[in-house]
Amino acid sequence: MKSALSTLLQQTADLRQAIRHKSHTGVTSGLVQGAMQGNVVILPADWANEFLLFCQKNPVSCPLIGVSEVGRYDMPELGHDIDMRHDIPEYYVYRDGVKVESRSDIEDIWQDDMVAFVLGCSFSFENALSQAGLTPRNVEEAVNVSMFETNIETVPAGRFFGNTVVTMRPYTPKDAIRAIQITTRFPKAHGAPLHFGSPQDIGISDLSKPDYGDAVTINDKEVPVFWACGVTPQVAIRNAKPPICITHAPGKMLVTDILDTALAVL
Amino acid sequence: MKSALSTLLQQTADLRQAIRHKSHTGVTSGLVQGAMQGNVVILPADWANEFLLFCQKNPVSCPLIGVSEVGRYDMPELGHDIDMRHDIPEYYVYRDGVKVESRSDIEDIWQDDMVAFVLGCSFSFENALSQAGLTPRNVEEAVNVSMFETNIETVPAGRFFGNTVVTMRPYTPKDAIRAIQITTRFPKAHGAPLHFGSPQDIGISDLSKPDYGDAVTINDKEVPVFWACGVTPQVAIRNAKPPICITHAPGKMLVTDILDTALAVL
Structure with a gap:
C-alpha cells in the first residue's frame, strides 16, 4: 500500500507532466491539495542579486523558497525532475519592464545566465x-x-x-x-x-x-x-525594466513536491 | 540585589495590603505591570458546581485560574496571604440576582459555605x-x-x-x-x-x-x-438569581502573584 506522501508525490509529478505537455494550461489553485505551489521570477544573473536583495527586504510579499543555480532550470530542493522552462502552465515575458507576450513554455528563450526564483504562495x-x-x-x-x-x-x-x-x-x-x-x-x-x-x-x-x-x-x-x-515582484519588474524577465501568470503556479504543512512554523 | 521577580512580588503584596487597608479603592488597571489580575465570583457551595460547569462551557469569557476550598478565603495557588474578603478594591453584592450594594470588604457577610472563583482578565x-x-x-x-x-x-x-x-x-x-x-x-x-x-x-x-x-x-x-x-458571569448571576453572590466591581480586580507571562501558551 502506498503512503499518503508517495501518492501526493505521484500526483505532483503527474500534474507537472500534464503542464509540461500542455494538457493542463489553466490555474493551479486547488490542485493536488497539500502540495506547496510557488510564484516564479526568472532573471538574468546580473539582475538576480538585486532581486534577491528585494526579496530579503520584502519577506512578507516575497518569501523566497527556492533559487536555482545560474543557468540551471532544475530546482532539486523543491521537487524531482522540475524543469523551470516547461512546468508552469503560463509564462509572462517582460522585456524592458513591458509584458510583451504570454506563452506555455520558455525553452527557446531560456538563457545560460538565467536564475530562477520561487516564492511562497498563499x-x-x-x-x-x-x-x-x-x-x-x-x-x-x-x-x-x-x-x-x-x-x-x-x-x-x-x-x-x-x-x-x-x-x-x-x-x-x-x-x-x-x-x-x-x-x-x-x-x-x-x-x-x-x-x-x-x-x-x-x-x-x-x-x-x-x-x-x-x-x-x-x-x-x-x-x-x-x-x-x-x-x-511583477510590479517591481515593470519598474526596474530588466532587458528580460519571465514570470508565471497570476494563479498559474509551479507545483512543488514540498508539503504545505512543511511551511508551518507551529 | 533583589531579583525582578522578588521586586514584583513585593509590589503585589504591597498593593494587596493597600487595598486591604482601604488606602487603594480605585481600578487596578495598569498597576504592578507584569502581575496577573483576576475577575472574582463568590458563591455559596450549593451554587458553585453549576457555576463551575458554566465556566467549563464558556472558557473564553470565563477562563478559570483559581477556585478556593469551600469556606476558605485564601487562594494559595494565586498568591501569598491573599484574603478574598478584603483584597479587592470594591465588591458588588448581588441578592437574588439584584445588585444591592457595593462595599470595600465582605468580612461581615462572608459565609462558611462560600467558594471563591478567580477568572483570567484581559x-x-x-x-x-x-x-x-x-x-x-x-x-x-x-x-x-x-x-x-x-x-x-x-x-x-x-x-x-x-x-x-x-x-x-x-x-x-x-x-x-x-x-x-x-x-x-x-x-x-x-x-x-x-x-x-x-x-x-x-x-x-x-x-x-x-x-x-x-x-x-x-x-x-x-x-x-x-x-x-x-x-x-455577572450577567449570568443576574439571571440565575442565587440568594447571594459577591463579585469584584468591573476594573477593580484581584491582583495575584502570578506572572502575566505565565499565562502565555507560546
Whole structure:
C-alpha cells in the first residue's frame, strides 16, 4: 500500500507532466491539495542579486523558497525532475519592464545566465483554512483568487521598487480572526493579512474589478481580508525594466513536491 | 540585589495590603505591570458546581485560574496571604440576582459555605500589547477599559445563562491583526478577540456609552476590536438569581502573584 506522501508525490509529478505537455494550461489553485505551489521570477544573473536583495527586504510579499543555480532550470530542493522552462502552465515575458507576450513554455528563450526564483504562495494556507472550515470564497466558487495592486509601498532594492499586490478573501469578522491565527503559522506563504476592511485605505477602489484573477462574492456582514501576494515582484519588474524577465501568470503556479504543512512554523 | 521577580512580588503584596487597608479603592488597571489580575465570583457551595460547569462551557469569557476550598478565603495557588474578603478594591453584592450594594470588604457577610472563583482578565495581555507598541487606548488615556453587554449568547449551565460581556480596544486594521496574534497567546486571559468592526453586529448600539468602565477615543481609520470579558458571569448571576453572590466591581480586580507571562501558551 502506498503512503499518503508517495501518492501526493505521484500526483505532483503527474500534474507537472500534464503542464509540461500542455494538457493542463489553466490555474493551479486547488490542485493536488497539500502540495506547496510557488510564484516564479526568472532573471538574468546580473539582475538576480538585486532581486534577491528585494526579496530579503520584502519577506512578507516575497518569501523566497527556492533559487536555482545560474543557468540551471532544475530546482532539486523543491521537487524531482522540475524543469523551470516547461512546468508552469503560463509564462509572462517582460522585456524592458513591458509584458510583451504570454506563452506555455520558455525553452527557446531560456538563457545560460538565467536564475530562477520561487516564492511562497498563499495557496499554501488555503488548505489549512479549508480544513478549519474557512474555505476561501475563490475555492468555493472555483475561480482564481482576486488580486489587487495597492498603495502599500515595498522597500526598494537597487532598481526594484513599487507597491504591494494583495490577494483578497472575504470573511465575517469572527472567521477573519480565526483566519489570521491560521495564516500566521505560514510566514513563507505570506503569513498573516496586511489589512482588512476598507479597501480605499490601501488604495483599492473597486473590489469587483481585481487587477488580476477573478472577482468573488462578498456576503452581507463579511469584510475583505487582504494578504500580501507573490505577484508583487511583477510590479517591481515593470519598474526596474530588466532587458528580460519571465514570470508565471497570476494563479498559474509551479507545483512543488514540498508539503504545505512543511511551511508551518507551529 | 533583589531579583525582578522578588521586586514584583513585593509590589503585589504591597498593593494587596493597600487595598486591604482601604488606602487603594480605585481600578487596578495598569498597576504592578507584569502581575496577573483576576475577575472574582463568590458563591455559596450549593451554587458553585453549576457555576463551575458554566465556566467549563464558556472558557473564553470565563477562563478559570483559581477556585478556593469551600469556606476558605485564601487562594494559595494565586498568591501569598491573599484574603478574598478584603483584597479587592470594591465588591458588588448581588441578592437574588439584584445588585444591592457595593462595599470595600465582605468580612461581615462572608459565609462558611462560600467558594471563591478567580477568572483570567484581559489586563494580562495589555502588557504584552504595550510591549509590542500597541498600548491599549484605555491605558494611554488612563481610564478603565470600555465594557459592553452583547447579543453573543453564552452556553447555559444549570441556572446560569446570559449574553457575553466584552471589552473594546480600538486599533487600525494593521495593528488589530498584530493584536490578534499577540492575544491569541493568552487563552487564559480571554485570548483572541471575538469580533471587530460593526458594533451593531454584536448588539452594541453606542460605543461612547459603555455598560461598564469608561469610553475611549476612537480615531479615524481605527476599528473597535472586542474581546470576551470576565464581567460576563455577572450577567449570568443576574439571571440565575442565587440568594447571594459577591463579585469584584468591573476594573477593580484581584491582583495575584502570578506572572502575566505565565499565562502565555507560546
